[in-house]
Amino acid sequence: MKIIKKNILFILLVIVSLFCFLKKDTSFTESVVLHVDSNLIFTTGTSMSQSWAPTGKKINNVSLPYMAASDFSSDITLKIVKDGSSANQKPLVDAAINDVVFHSGETGQLTFNFNTLSLKPGERYVFIFDYAEASNNGKLRIPSSVEYDGCYLNGIATGQGIALQISSVKSSHIFWLYSVFMPILSLSMFFMLIFKRKFEEVVALSLSIIVGVLYIAGLFNHLESGIYTLYVLAFIFCFVSAYIYNCTHTDWRQLLSPGLFVFGIFIIIILIYNNNIYRARWDEYTHWGLAVKDMFYFNSFAKHVNSTVMLPWYPPFITLFQYYMEYSNGLFTEELLYIAFQISILSFLIITVRNVYKSNLKYLLPGLSIILFIPIIFFPDIYNSVYVDPLLAIYAAFILTCYYTEPISVFNFLRIAGGLFALTLTKEMGAPIAGLLVIIFFLDTIYRNKKLFSKTILTSCAFLILVFVFFFSWRIYLAVPAPQPDIENNTELAYEQNSSEEGNIPPTVTASPTTTAGFTLQNISNLFTKKAPEWNYKCIKNFIHAMFSENCYNLGIIAVSVLDVFFLLLLASTLLPRTAFFKNDHNLFSLCFFGVLCGFPYLIFLLLSYLFAFSQTEALMLHSYPRYCGSYVTGIVLAMMMYIFIKLCEAANESDSKKSSLSKNCWIVSLSLFLILSIITPLENFVIRNMDTETPPEYVYGRDEFSSILNSFSARSEKIYIVCNNSTGFSYYIFRNYASPLQTQEGAWSLYSSKEDYLKYQKAYPEHSDSSPTVVTPKEWEKQLSTQYDYVFLLHPNELFSDMYFSIFEDPSTIGDGTFYRVKKLKDDNIQLSYIGKIGIKAYK
Template sequence: MNEIIVLLSIMGYTAAVKFLTREDAELSLFSAVSLVVCLLYAFSLLGALKTGSVIVFGAGMLFLILALILITIRLRKDLFLEHFLTPGIVTFLAVLVLFLFKTRSYTLASWDEFSHWGLMTKDMNQSGALSAPNGAVTFWYYSPGANLFQYFFTVISGFNEHTLYFAQFVLLLAPVMVFFRNFSFKTHTPFVILTIAFFYALIIIFFQTTVSIMVDQLLGVYFGMTLVAYFRDGGRKTKSLLLYVPIVCALTLFKASGVFFAIAILFMISVPFIIKNLRTKSSHISAVIIVLIVSTLITSASWKAHIKHKNSGQIPNLIQSSGQSLMDAVRSPKDADQRSIVNNFFSAIKDNGREVGTFNMKNWIIVFFFLFGIVFILRAGKRASVLWVFSTMTLFFIIYLAGLLKVYLFNLGPYEGKLLASFERYTATYLLSFSLLFYGFACPESTFKFKPEPGGIFSFFKQYKLFIFYLIFSAVFFYRYPILKSFNINAVFAHPDYETKWFRNRIRPQIDFVKSKTPANSSVFIVFLATTGFEHRVISYELVPRRFNMGCWSLGKPYFDGDIWSCNIKTKDWFEQLKSGQYSYVYIATPYDVFWQRYTEAFDNSTKKWSDILFKVNYENTDGKHFLSPVR
């Protein structure tokens, strides 16, 4: 439960932000959480991540103590309620405590949690620094924002995988509290409960679970809720834009595509502001707008500069563009692979079979046009904002889809490209932000009326549009999506880690043996035959900080139909691969008879087949044979 102590530090930042800006507690919370991410990022670039994390934690606790002292001195109960016991803050803390209680025994479960996000945080925890090239983390250049926040919790509470989930959920939940700005428990309790239920339902529909350290749902929530916060507020105070500086900067640090979402936010916020100045014939451009734009650009550029500095002036190929234009590839694909990718992509948008949550992409677009049309009719006072936001969101969605197609064509391999790997997850990110934005325009801003007013059927729809929406949502989504039919507290925190736990428990004796025999800074070539790679990723995660092989974990001829992962190489070629990668050890987790027959000459005569699993690689006095000696 040490996670609660870290949470208190974050509440200290919330109190400080609220005191300095005189804004509501919910937006202050959103900004404070993002500010912590940015501070951790700054310390990490300075090479003082662990020390900086302690400083950030200590400063937050100091702010909390000062806030409590201030309230005590003034002896004002209403001040305490105003700062800490608002509907948003109380809901935030209550849901987090429940989440911590329900997930305290959870462990990592999904592929990307082991191969990317969990691996990065574990490496940070052991090194006290950002991941570096030639280390255990292959994708060390991935944006580290969420990992830094998870690391922040582990510094104080210790490294536990459920702590990673808790930290990620703090990031996920804090923006949603913006829905409850200027609310009171007396008049808005039903709305608070329904909104939390709606949020959970959205996450489950689009991403199947709320228990994850994947950053895609985080991007969708940050993008959508930033726009909700600004446009529901109406931008009434220019200075309040300062609260959005850490929010937008943090968004660029969660994932490379976060820069795209940040640009979309800056565009949607800045253009109306500039147009307003032109209408009033004012040449004055607010310094706050400039600060917002410049700070975002600096944050994004600083990460690219860090990557270049660590990688001899080069940006890894995965995040570079191809010389071929997207339009050329769509109109005249240069080969069969590109033609297949283009056809599959457009089929996924308009046809069934690649549903994102409940509907395919084409039907989702129809749904959102219908919903925003209703909001435009009923929101007489905000029609300009509704029209501007929805039209620009649609424009950026088209650009987002084009960028996604470009990734499949130029950045991923033909296998992943033709499969449209993670298509549902990537598109769900944007659809989630669309959903939150619609809900933000539909829900009440400060009053929640229960008594009918005169005005006929149109007035009835205006007053009860939110309840009508809930009925439609329940009728359509709950019927179409099976998991929501049995919506209960266990479904809310569902986490399929049972098979992964079983595998990790089974492999634990081997892992402990390998760890005891290999230095932490060594490199281990892992062999796990006849698999698509998930088991290899789990073992790699367990062996951190040891460097491991990304490919050729399965050696020999294909073991099953469609096996494209096994490397059918000769013993001498395997030796050259080990030599070029400078691997010190080979760990054979699943030896098969066919493997021993194929690669017998790689092992020296003292090897005991089926019992020896760890081998030292000998590069001297060998002609590509008998280069593996058992380690016992």
């Protein structure tokens, strides 16, 4: 009984594990056709097939709805094969329903049950239905839609899709929670036991290790193996933890802490808050959401054949954690992008309440206000987007907090290393921030020891080496060539170059991809010798002006610039060490002073990025300047506030043990912090989901039907060209995401056959400002489509489009908003665009 009582946590874990495995799967129905508008006649002696690309990874039954058109009986068979498989190859499923009796006018469903079948999401599979031993000639009317495709009768295309109901299998909610958090809790328990730490002190390290395992697997193109490795490690660490626990005098209550309960409560809040959320911002569509979807479909980093990702060189830390959650779910859902993002924030900031104990729970409120309020002051949409810039600040704050709140030990070294790993591999700008944090460590070591060289500086050297290892591991991976498809003529490149020579076309003003290709010694030398383009110098003036006068952040009714924040930090570094609480606190001075000192190299690096990595238009307007500055500035401010709160709680705990009156003063200061933060924080940002959004629901209307129609006939190795005239390109990026895993063209969404046609249209419709037109003749576009694309989707062709390109279409009268076409190859490399179907479109942007 004593052993049972001692191991109650592990016994509960075993019971929970068994229960979760018993409730492992849940089924949901996917319809090949969302809206039935027709029917097909399926007669005895005829073979009927329907292609389909699954979105999930498993199915376990298929239902065929029908209405009998005559009286007869027959066996009905179903075979499921992978598209392109040979006739002699064994089908994946071979099922039958025997002796089915049909009566004229009767409706029903033929349901074929079979063992759960694993499929590759996005691959094209074919469902083949046949009669066997029919009593006489008979007919079934099969519900269908003329807007879909993929249905064949005796190998002849019908131009329709039939309304198959497919039962797909994904993880149940309870099993998803178990599969996501079991490795996190298992690793955390192990670290809690061997290092005698609380949950809130170890969870960030656990998350870093989980992503680290996946990262190593991804470098060798085996992401899925990384998932399996994680679960094996989770069970190993769980058993090792049980052994350590029983070999020591640890009581299970010692493993519990207020931080653990806060973590659990916030997980529930996060799950509820993100129900039915959808992506609503540029970069969520141009990269951050698309990268995870591509990972889910291909189980690989973006550097692979048929990749749908525009920015494959972006580091993958947070996208790997999001992939981990999507994989555990068994179905890609947008909510999980936000859930994973916010759990990452929580895991790295929960360390703030590490000194909150059962005896001083009242400190939870001020501590949580720091965690929740400070990020939203600098990043108003942090809880409504998956932009990673705030993550850089949060990881930086975590690293600085670990460094300044306790000496370097094995445990502290590991979690700082984990933080540097996260920071370096979240975004390209994370590497310079990580390097600057290590410089702060160097400066702090010199400041403490009052000399340039000492043994303790070796620790900082080790951290610097780790940053280089993390950074160059990704760079080396990118440098290794990925296998490329055999394309004889890359007409797209020539086409883009040709279109750029037309001149007098307004440049694109979007969150375009950045690249480090412009960071060369020659370009930097040109800058100092006045050989750089004139706009470079104008950009420098704009940047300096913004540093001093642009009001980037709002502290209640007071707007401040970046340099204002630096000034406030310097003021804090000077005044706070003179107070009773922080008298002679060299850590606080070091954090603030060296943080500001290293902020200036960061601003210089950011300026160079605008000059050499951004387009001229974006550089001159200092695109997203407050957000990019916030990645560093917020990290320093947040670290300072976390440090202050941790030290206040520490002083309060010591005061309580000594029965000193200092505890009351600590609480007053903490409560004051809470009140001040409550006043200056835009609290409405917590409740307005998708606030300040660029994407109201009408802009994504039709996305589900778009994907559904594509899934009825396409495969993930194919390409689709999306046209959207009079557009900023935002709608193109939205539907590009829902076309994935199909590839689409890079840009060039708004087409004109000549510069004159573009100018003529702009003169007729000056209100239709087209920010990114591309000039391509019908012959050039035809050649491009014939060599590279399988389908075309017209999202919003303007009035001139049909006049310019009607010759390419088999039936020009079908040209309209939301229409699909198949690229039909003719003789002599000519093509025609053959109409497939149409979806409803409400608005575009």
